[in-house]
Structure formats: C-alpha cells, structure tokens
Amino acid sequence: MSEGFAKYLVSKNLIAxxxxxxLDARNVSGSGQPLRRLWELTDLSANDFADEVARFHGIARxxxxxxxxxxxxxxxxxxxxxxxxx
Numbered sequence: 422m423s424e425g426f427a428k429y430l431v432s433k434n435l436i437a438x439x440x441x442x443x444l445d446a447r448n449v450s451g452s453g454q455p456l457r458r459l460w461e462l463t464d465l466s467a468n469d470f471a472d473e474v475a476r477f478h479g480i481a482r483x484x485x486x487x488x489x490x491x492x493x494x495x496x497x498x499x500x501x502x503x504x505x506x507x
Contacts, residue, residue, distance in 0.1 A: 423455035429477050436462045 430436045436459070460470045475482045483491075 423459060426456075426474070426477050427459055430459060430463060430473065433473070435465060435473065 427436065456470075456474065460467070463470060465473065471482060
C-alpha cells in the first residue's frame with residue numbers, strides 16, 4: 422500500500438522527486454508507521470494528508486462530529502485483553 426500511495430503523492434507533486442530515492446519500499450512498509458513516514462516527507466497538514474489518503478482509497482472522510490455521533494459496531498469486550506462487560 423505504501424509504495425503505491427508514495428507514487429500517488431509524487432504524481433501530485435506532494436513529495437519532491439529527490440525524496441522518492443529515500444523511499445525504499447521495505448523501509449516505509451517495515452517501519453511500523455508507513456503513513457506517518459510518508460506524511461513527514463510532505464508539507465501537508467495532518468488534515469490535508471488525511472484527505473489525500475481518503476482520495477487515494479476512494480473513501481469519504483468523516484468529520485469529528487460524525488465520529489462522535491456514530492455508534493460502535495463492536496463492543497469493548499471484543500478487544501483482546503479486555504475483560505468481558507458485566
């Protein structure tokens with residue numbers, strides 16, 4: 422995913438061509454935080470970077486208000502290491 426997204430950012434001139442040489446695909450995807458690493462190579466704000474991620478994947482972004490209003494589709498007891506709800 423990161424390599425394709427990196428190429429997308431380069432095609433939109435959001436990562437300068439000389440930076441792409443620093444993007445070893447194994448480095449980016451093996452870093453544990455590939456999107457953060459790509460973001461740091463741009464001059465985008467976190468919000469603008471999130472917009473680009475959503476555009477790349479063809480998904481709509483939700484506002485904070487929408488996220489806060491949404492109901493959970495999974496209960497907290499579904500998470501590993503969490504005691505069952507009583």
